[in-house]
Amino acid sequence: MSMLRSIGYVLKKVDSKISEDRQAVISELWQDWTSQRETNAIFWDFIDLERHNILKEFALGFTHEPYLEPDEYEVEDIVYDKIAQYREAVYWWRFQLRSAEDMISKRTKNALESRNRGR
Numbered sequence: 001m002s003m004l005r006s007i008g009y010v011l012k013k014v015d016s017k018i019s020e021d022r023q024a025v026i027s028e029l030w031q032d033w034t035s036q037r038e039t040n041a042i043f044w045d046f047i048d049l050e051r052h053n054i055l056k057e058f059a060l061g062f063t064h065e066p067y068l069e070p071d072e073y074e075v076e077d078i079v080y081d082k083i084a085q086y087r088e089a090v091y092w093w094r095f096q097l098r099s100a101e102d103m104i105s106k107r108t109k110n111a112l113e114s115r116n117r118g119r
Contacts, residue, residue, distance in 0.1 A: 004089050005051040008043075011100070021107040025100055042092045046085045 012030060016023040033040045 001047070001051040001054050004047045004086075004093065007093050007097075008047075019104075019108075021104050021111070025103040025107065028103075029096065029100055040092075042085065042088050047089050047092075 008030075011026050016026040033043055037044050
């Protein structure tokens, strides 16, 4: 969970310092994620919340029984739900990162074209 959440921190604290274009795009994305919490619920309700619960509260998003022998072990439905949420979070980040790269490429291309027209 902390690795999923760290993607956002790296974008904001490291990648945004690479160039003005990156900084502008990443700021815009963060603003969208914050203002559109329902659309980005996987980030707020799973990535951010579960990371906080695990690292700050020492609590998992589900409970589990003490160790059972393999032939006695039955996986609870909530474990499958968390795995599905984790998968959705990975796909959400992949989409967000691809979108960011596309936006940065377009800004850079437009800036170069503007600069070349001015010559």
